[in-house]
Amino acid sequence: xxxxxxxxxxxxxxxxxxxxxxxxxxxxxxxxxxxxxxxxxxxxxxxxxxxxxxxxxxxxxxxxxxxxxxxxxxxxxxxxxxxxxxxxxxxxxxxxxxxxxxxxxxxxxxxxxxxxxxxxxxxxxxxxxxxxxxxxxxxxxxxxxxxxxxxxxxxxxxxxxxxxxxxxxxxxxxxxxxxxxxxxxxxxxxxxxxxxxxxxxxxxxxxxxxxxxxxxxxxxxxxxxxxxxxxxxxxxxxxxxxxxxxxxxxxxxxxxxxxxxxxxxxxxxxxxxxxxxxxxxxxxxxxxxxxxxxxxxxxxxxxxxxxxxxxxxxxxxxxxxxxxxxxxxxxxxxxxxxxxxxxxxxxxxxxxxxxxxxxxxxxxxxxxxxxxxxxxxxxxxxxxxxxxxxxxxxxxxxxxxxxxxxxxxxxxxxxxxxxxxxxxxxxxxxxxxxxxxxxxxxxxxxxxxxxxxxxxxxxxxxxxxxxxxxxxxxxxxxxxxxxxxxxxxxxxxxxxxxxxxxxxxxxxxxxxxxxxxxxxxxxxxxxxxxxxxxxxxxxxxxxxxxxxxxxxxxxxxxxxxxxxxxxxxxxxxxxxxxxxx
Numbered sequence: 001x002x003x004x005x006x007x008x009x010x011x012x013x014x015x016x017x018x019x020x021x022x023x024x025x026x027x028x029x030x031x032x033x034x035x036x037x038x039x040x041x042x043x044x045x046x047x048x049x050x051x052x053x054x055x056x057x058x059x060x061x062x063x064x065x066x067x068x069x070x071x072x073x074x075x076x077x078x079x080x081x082x083x084x085x086x087x088x089x090x091x092x093x094x095x096x097x098x099x100x101x102x103x104x105x106x107x108x109x110x111x112x113x114x115x116x117x118x119x120x121x122x123x124x125x126x127x128x129x130x131x132x133x134x135x136x137x138x139x140x141x142x143x144x145x146x147x148x149x150x151x152x153x154x155x156x157x158x159x160x161x162x163x164x165x166x167x168x169x170x171x172x173x174x175x176x177x178x179x180x181x182x183x184x185x186x187x188x189x190x191x192x193x194x195x196x197x198x199x200x201x202x203x204x205x206x207x208x209x210x211x212x213x214x215x216x217x218x219x220x221x222x223x224x225x226x227x228x229x230x231x232x233x234x235x236x237x238x239x240x241x242x243x244x245x246x247x248x249x250x251x252x253x254x255x256x257x258x259x260x261x262x263x264x265x266x267x268x269x270x271x272x273x274x275x276x277x278x279x280x281x282x283x284x285x286x287x288x289x290x291x292x293x294x295x296x297x298x299x300x301x302x303x304x305x306x307x308x309x310x311x312x313x314x315x316x317x318x319x320x321x322x323x324x325x326x327x328x329x330x331x332x333x334x335x336x337x338x339x340x341x342x343x344x345x346x347x348x349x350x351x352x353x354x355x356x357x358x359x360x361x362x363x364x365x366x367x368x369x370x371x372x373x374x375x376x377x378x379x380x381x382x383x384x385x386x387x388x389x390x391x392x393x394x395x396x397x398x399x400x401x402x403x404x405x406x407x408x409x410x411x412x413x414x415x416x417x418x419x420x421x422x423x424x425x426x427x428x429x430x431x432x433x434x435x436x437x438x439x440x441x442x443x444x445x446x447x448x449x450x451x452x453x454x455x456x457x458x459x460x461x462x463x464x465x466x467x468x469x470x471x472x473x474x475x476x477x478x479x480x481x482x483x484x485x486x487x488x489x490x491x492x493x494x495x496x497x498x499x500x501x502x503x504x505x506x507x508x509x510x511x512x513x514x515x516x517x518x519x520x521x522x523x524x525x526x527x528x529x530x531x532x533x534x535x536x537x538x539x540x541x542x543x544x545x546x547x548x549x550x551x552x553x554x555x556x557x558x559x560x561x562x563x564x565x566x567x568x569x570x571x572x573x574x575x576x577x578x579x580x581x
Contacts, residue, residue: 001032002211002218002240004317005039006051008058012037015062015078018242019071025244027074028143028283033209033218034079034152034178035100037062040209041178041216046081046098046130055081059103059110067108075142075278076105077149079176082115084132097132102149102176104140104276112138112276116151117160117269124180124216124557124565127153137164137263139275144282145171146252146275148200152177155196155206159267165200167263168273171249173200177208181219181306182560183299186237189221194229202227203247210240212313215554215565217306224291233291238305246288252280300465303458303558304339310556311450312343315423324422326413326443327351327370327378329363332451333427334370334483335463339450340425341478346375350422353380354409356387362482369480379416383408406442414445423447426553431456431505433552433563434512435538436545444552452555453562455512456505460484503534511538517561522577539577547571 001018003011015032022030034040038055045051059080066072082101099115115134119127139148148170150161155175165173173196179189189206197204203226210220222235222243233245261273297305315323323340327333333351340349353367364380371378386408390396396404417424426446428438430453438444451459463484467477487499502508511530514520515538520528525535549563550571561567 001036001209002313003033003036003039003209004211005042005213006045007039008037008054011039012058012062012065015076016065016069016071019066019074019076020069021242022244023071023074025242027244029075029077029147029174031077031174031176031205031207032079033207034102034176035081036078036176036209037080039213040079041125041213042081043130052081052083052098056083059105063103063105063110064108066105072107074106075111075140077174077176078103078105079151079178082113098130099134100127100131100151101134102138102151104138104149104278106278111278112140112149112274114138114149114151114274116154117265117271118153118157118267120153120156123560125153133269135269135271137161137168137271137273139165139168139170139273141252141275141277141280143279144251145249147172147174148202149174149176151175152179155192157267160265160269161271162196162200163266164263164271164273165202168261169253170200171202171252172247173197173202173204175204175206177206178218179208179221180216181302181558183303183558186219186221186296186302190223190225190231193223193225194231197225197227198229200227203232203249205245207243210238210309212310212317212556214314215310215557215562217310217556217558219302219306219309231293234293236294237297237302238309243292244289245291246286248288251282300462303454304462304466306558307339307450307454307462307556308343311339311425311448314448314554314556315344318423320421320423322348322350322420322422323425324350324352324413324417324420325425325427325446326409327353327367328427329353329366329370329483330486330488331459331463331479331483332429332456332488333367334479335459335466336425336427336450337370337376338374338463338466338478341374341376347377349374350377350379350416350420352409352413352416353378354383354412355380356383356405362486366480366483366486370478370483373476373480374478381412383412386411403439403442406439410439410442410445417447425450426452426555428452428552429454429456429459430559430563431502431509431512433549434516434545435502435508435541436548437502438548438552440548440551444548446553449553449555452552452564453558455509456488457509507534508538511535512542515539515542516563516567517559536577543569543573543576546573 082099084097101115104112114136121128148165154161207222209218219237224233235241235243265271424446426449
């Protein structure tokens with residue numbers, strides 16, 4: 001399901017609607033993602049008492065509404081934002097501390113609650129800032145099967161709720177998640193789910209969120225694995241979906257079980273198993289339907305899907321109906337325009353051709369050909385007269401003169417954005433952001449950066465892939481081959497090429513991957529085979545451009561370490577990588 005942060009009533013509507021669909025499909029248990037009622041992540045909204053209370057009220061109303069609409073007999077598991085009460089206080093945890101929680105809804109009431117035990121505090125996550133950990137594991141009997149429920153990070157860490165699930169003898173471990181996308185994370189998730197299912201000794205059902213939230217993209221990829229780790233069912237990625245699976249699960253023990261049972265969790269804590277019975281009688285036998293297993297996506301397909309979803313949801317959830325970007329005839333703006341057309345439809349994409357005295361004729365004609373192929377709205381605004389007006393007053397030279405052209409272009413598309421209500425898409429890629437190869441308040445201006453986390457090498461690969469998909473479908477390739485083949489240029493001075501200032505992108509991107517993604521220092525980079533002179537130069541460029549990146553708009557995260565949420569270095573910083581010896 002694709003919730004929206006802060007839209008509690010809208011998210012509750014979606015929960016009711018998808019529960020109805022699940023009931024019509026014959027489900028005996030329905031599960032939704034982590035913090036689905038509030039959206040995720042809520043960040044500092046978790047610190048507002050009014051927001052926490054609204055989440056609590058929405059939970060109670062949703063339980064009553066499900067019953068009123070004839071769905072009360074169907075157990076529903078949802079994530080929401082709660083807070084610790086005075087009776088639940090622990091040392092150093094005052095009453096009112098926020099909780100990342102889940103609840104079982106049944107028969108018009110909240111039948112069981114618990115909170116996330118392991119709180120992630122790495123990468124894009126900073127849950128120690130907001131939440132206190134839970135110390136309960138609900139084991140709820142549904143149709144004669146004991147079901148344990150945990151939240152996201154509880155699956156990723158050793159010990160804790162998974163260990164307690166095994167000790168509790170549950171027949172199904174249900175995990176609700178808000179797990180954001182990164183390249184190839186689907187393989188990591190499957191291996192993790194299989195390992196944890198074997199450790200818990202039971203079938204594991206993993207339900208994940210889908211949709212874009214600022215820089216994060218959630219890709220779905222919900223799955224079910226058996227106690228031996230075998231994949232039983234899997235949902236598609238980057239789309240809302242109802243995954244229905246018939247499972248053969250062990251009956252719960254017939255002997256009485258304690259309502260509460262403290263268990264050492266193997267991580268230095270004690271977790272209390274809380275047992276609740278909703279329905280003790282097994283369902284009558286029936287002929288199972290083979291569950292679906294969605295096909296895996298190749299690397300470029302999943303990256304492109306993440307970018308399209310990230311753009312679509314940022315536009316839609318922030319109330320925009322259309323987007324605008326500069327179209328230079330280069331590969332970056334061509335890919336951004338294509339992603340936008342796939343995300344919001346070509347009729348909602350507006351592009352501006354902004355030729356200057358340094359623009360080549362083929363740049364204009366290539367841009368016009370792309371517009372024709374994709375059916376975009378286009379406008380040509382020559383900037384020579386505007387640039388010359390500034391030049392007469394300022395008399396800029398060198399870099400200042402080059403940047404002036406970029407800033408005049410930004411004034412044009414920002415003005416059209418204000419005039420017509422379009423969201424401005426920036427067209428810079430990760431290689432440029434890394435090295436500072438962009439103009440503040442020029443090509444870096446805008447509201448959202450679709451390829452902000454995409455290296456230049458990947459920009460070319462995605463463009464070729466998108467064209468190949470079109471050809472395979474019997475369609476005209478959306479990006480003219482001339483745009484893909486031409487040497488990249490900012491066209492801010494006569495005959496300018498990117499390689500005048502930067503090394504070839506395949507060399508640069510490999511170095512950036514080791515320095516930015518892997519955090520290798522100077523000597524380690526050289527030991528990895530990178531040229532020593534280039535290493536020192538690129539380190540200077542990357543470190544010196546931090547202030548530019550802080551002012552760049554958000555964009556969808558596709559790598560383990562994007563600029564912004566992941567990689568956060570001080571702007572004022574005198575640390576320099578030492579030379580060998």
